[in-house]
Every structure is written in C-alpha cells, then in structure tokens.
Amino acid sequence: MKLTPKNQTAKQLLHRSVGNPPSTLPDQAISNCFPGLEFDFRNVWRRIFVGITMHEADSYVVHVEEQEYASLLHCRILKVDGHDMTTILRGPRVANGPTVDLATPANPDAAWFMEWSNSISRVLDKAGSKVTCVFTAEPSPIQRRPDWPDTQTVELEIRRFFEPDTPIIARDLVDPGDLTQSLCSPWQNDYRECACYYWASSRPDFVDVEADSNGLSAGFNWMDHDRSLKTPVDERVYLPDPRPRTPTDPTFITYDQLFQEWQTVLQFIVGGKDQGEE
Amino acid sequence: MIAGSAPRSRSAHLVDDVLFLPNGSRVFALDAETSSALDALLGSGDEEAIEQRLRELGVDVPPLIDDTPVSSPPLHALSLAVAQKCNLGCTYCYAQQGEFGGAAKNMPLDVALDAVALLFRDVAPGERVNLSFLGGEPLINRGVIRAATERAVELAGERGATATFSITTNGTLLTEQDGAFFEQHGFAVTLSIDGLGAAHDALRPFKGGNGSFGRIVENAASLLRMQRRMQVSARVTVTPHNLDLRETLGGLLGLGFHSVGFSPMLASPTGNAEMDEDALSAMLEQMIACGEEFERRVLAGERYAFTNVVNALREIHKGTHRPYPCGAGAGYLGVSADGELAACHRFVGDEAGAMGSVADVDRGKQNAWLAERHVHRQEPCSSCWARYLCGGGCHHEVLARGRTACDYVRGWLHYCIGAYARVLDARPDWFGAA
Numbered sequence: 001m002k003l004t005p006k007n008q009t010a011k012q013l014l015h016r017s018v019g020n021p022p023s024t025l026p027d028q029a030i031s032n033c034f035p036g037l038e039f040d041f042r043n044v045w046r047r048i049f050v051g052i053t054m055h056e057a058d059s060y061v062v063h064v065e066e067q068e069y070a071s072l073l074h075c076r077i078l079k080v081d082g083h084d085m086t087t088i089l090r091g092p093r094v095a096n097g098p099t100v101d102l103a104t105p106a107n108p109d110a111a112w113f114m115e116w117s118n119s120i121s122r123v124l125d126k127a128g129s130k131v132t133c134v135f136t137a138e139p140s141p142i143q144r145r146p147d148w149p150d151t152q153t154v155e156l157e158i159r160r161f162f163e164p165d166t167p168i169i170a171r172d173l174v175d176p177g178d179l180t181q182s183l184c185s186p187w188q189n190d191y192r193e194c195a196c197y198y199w200a201s202s203r204p205d206f207v208d209v210e211a212d213s214n215g216l217s218a219g220f221n222w223m224d225h226d227r228s229l230k231t232p233v234d235e236r237v238y239l240p241d242p243r244p245r246t247p248t249d250p251t252f253i254t255y256d257q258l259f260q261e262w263q264t265v266l267q268f269i270v271g272g273k274d275q276g277e278e
Numbered sequence: 279m280i281a282g283s284a285p286r287s288r289s290a291h292l293v294d295d296v297l298f299l300p301n302g303s304r305v306f307a308l309d310a311e312t313s314s315a316l317d318a319l320l321g322s323g324d325e326e327a328i329e330q331r332l333r334e335l336g337v338d339v340p341p342l343i344d345d346t347p348v349s350s351p352p353l354h355a356l357s358l359a360v361a362q363k364c365n366l367g368c369t370y371c372y373a374q375q376g377e378f379g380g381a382a383k384n385m386p387l388d389v390a391l392d393a394v395a396l397l398f399r400d401v402a403p404g405e406r407v408n409l410s411f412l413g414g415e416p417l418i419n420r421g422v423i424r425a426a427t428e429r430a431v432e433l434a435g436e437r438g439a440t441a442t443f444s445i446t447t448n449g450t451l452l453t454e455q456d457g458a459f460f461e462q463h464g465f466a467v468t469l470s471i472d473g474l475g476a477a478h479d480a481l482r483p484f485k486g487g488n489g490s491f492g493r494i495v496e497n498a499a500s501l502l503r504m505q506r507r508m509q510v511s512a513r514v515t516v517t518p519h520n521l522d523l524r525e526t527l528g529g530l531l532g533l534g535f536h537s538v539g540f541s542p543m544l545a546s547p548t549g550n551a552e553m554d555e556d557a558l559s560a561m562l563e564q565m566i567a568c569g570e571e572f573e574r575r576v577l578a579g580e581r582y583a584f585t586n587v588v589n590a591l592r593e594i595h596k597g598t599h600r601p602y603p604c605g606a607g608a609g610y611l612g613v614s615a616d617g618e619l620a621a622c623h624r625f626v627g628d629e630a631g632a633m634g635s636v637a638d639v640d641r642g643k644q645n646a647w648l649a650e651r652h653v654h655r656q657e658p659c660s661s662c663w664a665r666y667l668c669g670g671g672c673h674h675e676v677l678a679r680g681r682t683a684c685d686y687v688r689g690w691l692h693y694c695i696g697a698y699a700r701v702l703d704a705r706p707d708w709f710g711a712a
Contacts, residue, residue: 003297003306003335006702009597010304010337 039179045116047173049133050157056182059085059113059143061135071152074139081123081131084146086111111143120158127160206238207269219272223252225265227274279562280685283692286320287328291663293696299332300666302342303599307699343601343666347649350641354609355408356397357623358426360385361418362615366448367485370517370546372674375485376414378614378627379547384419385615390426392636393613394433403438410444412612412623417451427463446470446513448482449494457501457508464507469498471512473520474529481520481551495533502534509536511585516561517543517551523564524571527584539585540565542686545678552679558686566693573697577704590694591701593667595709601653603669607633608648621647624674631673656681664688 005011033041042056052072053063059076077085089102089112101110123131137150160170209219210233218236220227227236239251253265267274285291291298295313297306308316312335319328332338362383364376376382397407409430411423427443434441444466460467471494472481479489501510512535514526523540530538542553542561553561568584575582602608607621614626617636625631631647634640653659653670658681662668668687670676675683701708 002312003308003337005304005306006296006699007303007305007595007597009302009599010299010306 036182037184040182041179042116043178043181044161044169044174045120046178048116048120048159050159052156054116057113057116069154069156072135072154074141075135075137075152076140076144076148077133077135078144078146078148078151079132079134080120081126081133083119083122084114085119086113086143086146088112088145107143109143109145109148111145113143123158124161127158130155130157204269207272208236208274209272210236212236221252222266222269225251225253229274279566279689279693280559283685283688285662285664285688286323287325288661288663288665289325289329289332290316290320291692291695292317292320293692293699296695296699297337298663298695299337300599300663301339303594303597303666304337305594305597305695305698306337342599343654345652345654347645347652348602348608349645349648351608351648352400353397353611353639354406355410355605356393356611356613357410357412358385358390358393358416358422358613359413359615359623359626360390360411360416360422360426361414362626363418364413364415364448365418365450365484366415366482366490367487368482369548370481370515370543370551372545372547372624373414373626374547380627382414383615385422385613385617387422387425389613389615389617389636390422391429392617394426394429396636396638397430398433398437398439401437401439404440406440406442407434408442408444410446410623412446415448415451416445417447417456420451420456424459427459431463442466444468448490449497450484450490452494452497452501454500454504457504460501460508461504461506465509467501467508467510468513469494469510469535470515471530472514472517473522473526477520477522477526481515481517498533498535505536511535511537511539511583513585514538514540515543516540516553518553518557519551521557521560521564523561524567527568527571531583535583537583537585537588539589540568542683544672544675544683553683553686555682555685558683562686562689565690569693569697573700576701576708579705586690587694587697590691591698592709594695594698595702599666600669601666602648602651603653603671603673606673607631607644607651611639621673624672630677658684662688664691667691 033039040056046053046056046062048054051064051066051069052061053065054060054077055062059078061072061075061077064070064073079085089107089110090099091102092099093102103110132153133156134151134153136144136148137152159173161173162168163170205222206217206219207222208227208229209217212218212234218233219238220236221239224239257265269275282293283291289300291300292308292313295308295310297308297313297316298304299306316328316331319331329338359373359378362373362377362380362385364371364373367375394409397409401407407430409426411426413419416423423445430441430443433439443460443463445460446468447470449469449471459465470482471491472478473491475491476489478491478494482490484490498510501508512530514520514523514530516523520526527538527540540561542558543551544553546552565586569587572582572584572587604610604622606625610622611633612620612623612626612631613636614620618627619633619635619639620626620628621631621633632640633644633647649655651670651673653665656665656670656676659665659668659670662684664687668691671681671683671687
C-alpha cells in the first residue's frame, strides 16, 4: 500500500484507488439510480415498515415476516397515518378531450400508486413509532383507489431512514445486495429501450462527439448503425430512437442484432470515440 | 516547526509520512518509501514533476476551488455592536476602547430589531441562523440584548428556523441574571481573558487602571456553575506580554471554562502589543506544547477543550477547503450601533468593510469585496500549501498590517496535520464524538 486516505475528503469522494475506472469518481459516475444502472434506490423502501416487505415501486405487500401481519400478504396499502398512498389517474384520453378517470381493463379503478419517496416523506419524522396503516381487506393483484371500502387497519412501525446522526442509510432498511437488485440489464433489452432522456448525465449514449463549426457538440447515438468517424463533424447528427434517418433505413441496431452480434455491432468506446476504425 | 512547514509546493505538503493535498484538503498516510521519494521531489521545487507524481499516485482531481468569488450569499449570522463603549482600557483593542474611533454610543432598540428582521428576512424552515452580541462591552446595553434575543426566538418560531446566540464580553458586568438568561437561550458565551491574574490585569485594566481579573473570575463563577445549555468559553488575545499559554490554558480549563482558545494580536490600532516575529515563534512553541498536552489527554480518554486544536482537527477531518478565511462579508456581517452593516464586527465604522445598512445588504459592495478577498487574489497565498485551510488570513488584520503571521499559521497547521493523523490512529472514536 503506497498511500492510505485518512480524512473524509480523501476517503469519500475524490480518491480513485489504483485500478478503479474514472466512473468511480462522482464527476464521471453514471449516477443513474432510478431504477438504475449503478444501483436501484427504490429498494430502500421495501422494508420501510417493520414486519412486512413492500414492492419497491408499488403498493403491494410481497412478503410478511411477522405472523400477526399474515392477513396483509399480497394486499394493497391505501393510507399511512392518514395520507393516501394512491391517487386516481385522471386526464384526457385524446388531445383536447374531457378529463376522465383513466381506467383500463387491467386497472378498472384508475388507481395509481404514488412513488414511495414522496409519499412516505410526510411520515418519516415518525420513524421509530407506530402509525395507522390502511390496507385492502383481501389480496389484490390490481391497484385500488384510496377510498376502497373493504379494508383492514393495522398499526405498523416505520423504520428510521438514517443511522442516527449520520448520512448512512439505516442498516436494517437494506440488506447487503438490496440496492443492486432490479438494475437495468444492458445485455438484455434495457439499453435498446432507454429513451434518450433517461440516460445518465454523463450521456454514454452520445459518442464520437466533437465541436462542429459553430462550436456546438455534434456526434452520434451509439446505437446508430451509421456512426463512421469519416463522417464530417458538421454532418454528425444525434438521432433519438426510434426516428429513422430515411423511411426504409434500419437506422438503429435491432434487438436481434444486439442479442446475436453485440460484439460486432457495438464497439468499445474509448475517449468518447468508436474503436476499430482507422 | 517553521522550517518544516515552509511552502515547497502549492500542490502538496508533507508532515513526516502524512501527505496533505490543498486541493480538497485531503490527508493521506504514505509508506516510508513513497514519503521519502516525495520529500525529495518536494525539495527539488519541480512543480511539474510533483504534479506528475500525484497523478501516478492516483490522487489528482480537478481543482475544487476556482476563481469564482462567492456572490450575494444568503445571510446566516449577524453580530450587533450593541454598545460602542467599554469600561476597560485595553491598549491593543481593535475597537479602540470600544468606540471604534468615534463617539461612545449604544445601539437603539429599533436598530437591533431591524437587524434581527434582516437576519430572518430570507430564512427558510429548518435553517439555522446565529445572532451574536459584541461591542465595545455589550452588557453595557443588556436591555437591547434581551429584546433582540427574544425577538429572534419569536421569529425563529414563526419561520420554523433555529436561532443560536452568542456573546463576547469582558465579563466585568456579568450578573447571575445574565447567566440565567444566557442559559435559557443556550448562548455561547465567550469571555475575553488574557491570562491568569497579573498577566491579564496588565493587558485588560479598567479605564481607571485597576486590574479586572478578580472581578471577571468572580462573575464567571456563577455562570460556570449554571452552564448546561450555554457554553462559557474563554478567549485569550496573545501579545508579547502573556506568552505563557500552557499555564494559561491549564488554569482557565481548571476554572471550569467549557473551552479555551488563543488568538495572536496581529494588528492593533496603536501598534501596541502587536506580535512580532520572535513573539509569534514563541507563541507557536507554546501552542504546540498545549497541543501535545491535548493529545496526551485525548489518548487517555479525557476531555481537554483547547479550542484551537479541537477546531483544527475537526476541520482537517472534514477536509474543509475554502477560498476565504471566515464567513465575514459573506454569510456573516457586523452591525454598528447606527445600523450600518460591515464585513464583520471588526470592520464596524470602517469604510473598507462597509456593506449597506440593516435596511438591506449592499450587494454591489458586498460582491466587490468578496471578489477582491478571494484567496486566489491574495499573495503570497497562491504558492502556499495552506491557502485553503487559512483562506488568506483575517481580512481585518491583513488589510491593516499585511500578512505578518504566515510562518506562525503554517507552523500551527503543520503541527495540527500531524496531530490529526496521530489522534485518528489512536482514538478514531474522538472524531465520531466530535
């Protein structure tokens, strides 16, 4: 060991250990955590109630640890400490149409679970104490509206989010490995599926980038078939998927190509440039 | 210590086998071989080779502090010069016996309340602000202290904010009732005491010439007994005439002060009692002796509240790096008895630090001052490894007398970096509790 970081700035943020890639530094990190390429932050909410496990992005009780809560298994949570956990999805079905409940055959109540971080933040100051929680009386594979009549009420303890007086996520909230569950799976469909706005701020999807004659950035979508470095910079265009360059041109790498020929259609990108091209 | 702490590179400094990097105030422990090679490189003065070596060690990062000055910062703290008058006649006083070179005056209540209103004007729920009372001797005007404090408590309640309070006093006018009030509001009370008995009396006499130590100790005793929420600390201004810091520190902590800190007299309006090179060198020796006693006590599991080293170790542990020495002129402003704003309590009545009035901060003047005072604009700071810990030194002292204490400051920080590594290794729990 040549050197050992000692204080907080040396340890926490800025020390890149020998052998670690630049992406381990915050200014180079993918910083994508919802659901994420690095970790899936949503998993912090699964054990927010003592005794049961929730779905990380839904009102669904996936597991019950304590027998006294056995009746909650596969039910839907509707209210916590008086706050609705779901809402009614409303809006126009067509442009300029009337605002209606957006029910579907799969979701006849038009009920929509509100994202945990925002819903639960209103009661996090009650961590360590029990709060009144309302669930559907019966298991429910579908979402239910907050005023669903057939309910059961239990008192559940909310776990604290942080270890006391630290910025560390409480140890009993997430087990080792929890945060890296449910990541995007780039080797399956997820890279192909990521809309451009979903990409991390470091934009690994924008490649062969150089300044054009106006001083603006010009480059290619990395899934674009036609990303030759021989293309003059001023002609390099980032096409958001799935817009075709011409109506018949298979602009982007297809699913089949990605699965079967990934090692051919994708190149290593080094220094922002496609490799394997003179 | 002064020779060992001299700047050899702007990018790195070695304290034995401990590497300090100004960029991010990062501290690393090195093995002996790496340390010795780096020491030789630092001795060469080849800045390019030093930076290349840092890259090889994997510790180079983009500069964390650029040339951009702080601009229109939110206000977090105000100090009110509630009494620009004093019953002591300390010859070195930056406030010139309390009056800042003008007429003796008290701050009227409406000015104090306007200042409190300004402090809370943009405060958001959950934020913390500090209101401090200075002078002169602030307790000459205790009615205004009480009213301003109560108003701040009221506004903090309305805004869902937290108000903290502090006062710096010469201690001669303190009463039990003051103590009860300070305890009620959790004040940080700082008493200016320059030594034990005669050493103090020679520097801080009443205007009539009598010593003030006996009175202060008598008054302080009841506060020290009362302190629960409040913290009663001592601050020692060090001159060439009271350099026995080790004895002073032990004596004042023995009296029950929550903590004791030292500050050298670098610029006095009369030039009286200013520290010269020899005195600063003697002070550094004493400070290190106090620091070593601190280390012994901490390793033995005792509390030993030597403020200078406690603060330095905490800041080094966090890796504090900043382009200014303090919050003066930024989140912290001073208010004169007339309601004029100044860069800090020392600039009261001084056009050099004028920043508007309690009606509003003069953002133009403030931003110009902050741009001018950024450490990247100071010399010889740009080549100094300590620049982001020191921030360029007290604005008031530097503007009055230049940078006369760089060797002292570096020597002290050099010691503190070493002490940090030792305490961290031996008592990592000290930082957890700190």
